[in-house]
């Protein structure tokens with residue numbers, strides 16, 4: 563069983579990249595079935611169009627087979643070349659029109675003249691083409707034929723989830739989305755890192771139960787929450803996996819409550835395990851934390867990402883492609899999430915087995931802790947034990963000691979191995 567990041571994760575990203583995903587439709591199904599091939603425990607589910615989910619209604623299903631725009635100088639754009647060329651959820655069209663009439667259906671970015679923008683119109687029926695601003699400005703008057711071979715009709719919304727049980731039924735939630743077409747950092751980095759984490763988690767003897775959710779953003783998360791409210795009361799901590807594939811510094815977007823277990827774990831990691839990071843406000847939210855943290859749901863869900871969605875120029879354009887995400891970026895994110903999970907797995911409070919300080923010397927703990935820096939390490943062990951009162955978690959102690967909780971895992975293990983502490987049976991979180 564593969565337990566670490568390897569080049570097959572990069573191949574998975576490449577395989578998923580060309581698929582035209584949207585809120586609904588065969589692109590989402592194709593994506594989820596590839597993810598299920600990687601993680602057979604995944605369950606793929608459908609919710610019928612028209613189903614009411616809280617204040618929303620599951621929309622009609624959109625599928626597209628092809629599209630092109632042709633003008634006096636020949637082919638302008640073709641869906642085959644880049645699926646961003648078509649406005650997501652475009653209704654079908656086959657029309658010949660003058661440039662003036664076509665103009666309102668063309669979308670480009672004046673500020674990024676070489677990028678094709680990603681545009682959608684989920685909740686209002688329209689059709690349109692996206693192209694570079696350079697190309698748009700080069701179009702000359704004349705007759706244009708616009709063809710979009712799509713269907714927009716009742717069907718269903720597709721999503722997937724997967725639950726890996728642990729010793730406790732308290733859950734750690736990871737949620738990511740599968741609704742963007744050929745966009746790499748925002749979107750595919752999330753599902754690809756999720757798959758790598760699932761494969762790794764399957765090899766662990768897990769303390770917690772892990773729930774992974776793959777939904778179309780917003781409507782999918784709302785539908786999932788509507789259908790799983792009871793289960794989600796077990797959530798100890800949750801994370802939205804988004805924008806984890808570029809080389810930018812890590813970013814933290816807190817939960818609405820700001821001080822949940824998810825927030826504490828992320829902040830400790832960022833403060834002690836990476837050189838630099840950015841902190842945002844919950845007011846900067848934009849992904850599915852909007853639903854998970856909303857009043858009435860109020861889950862402890864925070865976001866650890868690299869360059870935050872909306873902040874990098876490549877965002878929602880054809881420049882967010884396989885050149886923008888890097889293997890280093892993805893691997894670094896995967897490693898940090900592994901550390902985060904390890905911290906949560908070891909976070910249960912411990913209780914010392916004897917009153918007063920233990921005598922480390924007779925247990926050879928000074929030597930065991932190595933020659934160089936052994937007194938500092940012994941001091942860390944004694945400091946760790948000083949808070950093992952059955953109430954302070956690993957993260958609590960790490961905060962007291964101003965140390966990385968991840969680095970304290972081995973100290974905790976040493977204390978357990980030498981029976982200096984016992985682990986309480988109850989879920990002490």
Ligand SMILES: [Zn+2]
Nearest residue numbers: 742748871878
């Ligand atoms: Zn997006």
